[in-house]
Amino acid sequence: MANSVVRVGLEKVVLGEHDLAILTITTGTQRPRTDYYLLGALPSDYGRGYRLWPVRAGQPPYDLLLDGRRSSCECLGFLRHGHCKHLDALKELRRRRRLRTRCAPVGSAQASRTEKHHA
Numbered sequence: 600m601a602n603s604v605v606r607v608g609l610e611k612v613v614l615g616e617h618d619l620a621i622l623t624i625t626t627g628t629q630r631p632r633t634d635y636y637l638l639g640a641l642p643s644d645y646g647r648g649y650r651l652w653p654v655r656a657g658q659p660p661y662d663l664l665l666d667g668r669r670s671s672c673e674c675l676g677f678l679r680h681g682h683c684k685h686l687d688a689l690k691e692l693r694r695r696r697r698l699r700t701r702c703a704p705v706g707s708a709q710a711s712r713t714e715k716h717h718a
């Protein structure tokens with residue numbers, strides 16, 4: 600598959616109160632292409648929630664859920680095919696035990712609960 604993930608990298612960074620990580624996903628063996636994302640944790644009622652911000656102007660963030668067979672991603676690839684490089688990358692990191700991120704939940708720096716408090 601041309602789109603399969605060949606390499607995944609994760610660098611922890613701390614931006615202010617937020618504990619974020621830079622995720623790199625390299626796809627394609629013949630013409631490798633690397634995409635960069637900021638990775639943060641999202642509150643989730645079940646499984647583990649994450650948000651990926653593509654480091655490219657004009658791209659919306661993708662929210663992901665890691666929860667076995669219920670895992671999902673908001674990107675078009677996942678909607679069409681039921682899998683995508685973002686989920687593949689996070690699963691790979693989890694397999695390597697690199698995903699023990701204790702990131703601050705996105706959008707609520709103080710809240711450590713899983714509930715959302717939107718006004």
Ligand SMILES: [Zn+2]
Nearest residue numbers: 672674683685
């Ligand atoms: Zn995706």
